[in-house]
Amino acid sequence: MTLRSPRRFPPYDRIIDLVAERFRLTREAILGADRHREIVLARHVAMYLCYRYCKNASYPTIGSTFSHRDHTTVRTAVLNIQSRLSKEPSLSVQVDAVRAAITREVFYSENVRA
Numbered sequence: 001m002t003l004r005s006p007r008r009f010p011p012y013d014r015i016i017d018l019v020a021e022r023f024r025l026t027r028e029a030i031l032g033a034d035r036h037r038e039i040v041l042a043r044h045v046a047m048y049l050c051y052r053y054c055k056n057a058s059y060p061t062i063g064s065t066f067s068h069r070d071h072t073t074v075r076t077a078v079l080n081i082q083s084r085l086s087k088e089p090s091l092s093v094q095v096d097a098v099r100a101a102i103t104r105e106v107f108y109s110e111n112v113r114a
Contacts, residue, residue, distance in 0.1 A: 012050050012057075012065045018101045019046040022094060031067050045095055047074050048081035053102055 020027045023042035030043050043066065050062045051074070059071035059078075066074070085092050 012054060012062065014105065015049050015053065015098075015102065016046050016065075018098050018105075019049065022098050022101075033067070041091075044077035044081050045091075045098065047077040049095070049098060049102070051078045 016027055016030055019042055020030050023030075023038065023045070025039060025042050029039050030046055032039075034040075047062055047066060050065070051057050051059070054062075059074040063069040063071045063074045081091075081095070085095060
């Protein structure tokens with residue numbers, strides 16, 4: 001019997017970078033205080049994906065990564081995106097594209113020999 005290595009997940013920083021790339025924003029914009037609609041959406045998607053894909057992710061730890069935002073802000077973002085995914089196909093396509101990039105990176109890093 002062989003033991004499989006535990007599945008690795010990308011760090012918060014990598015998810016933020018992938019979201020920034022997909023939404024054509026800078027990392028600084030996502031982490032900043034700007035409240036323009038497109039930036040807030042990207043920020044919320046990044047928080048949602050961090051919560052879904054990062055091992056032992058909690059609202060407070062994600063909040064501290066996003067410029068010390070409160071845990072309730074992260075919770076609201078996660079719930080907002082979860083709700084919108086079933087109602088907005090265009091948002092679902094964007095989130096799925098980032099999910100695919102995360103999956104590719106995880107798969108690639110697990111199958112590359114040092």
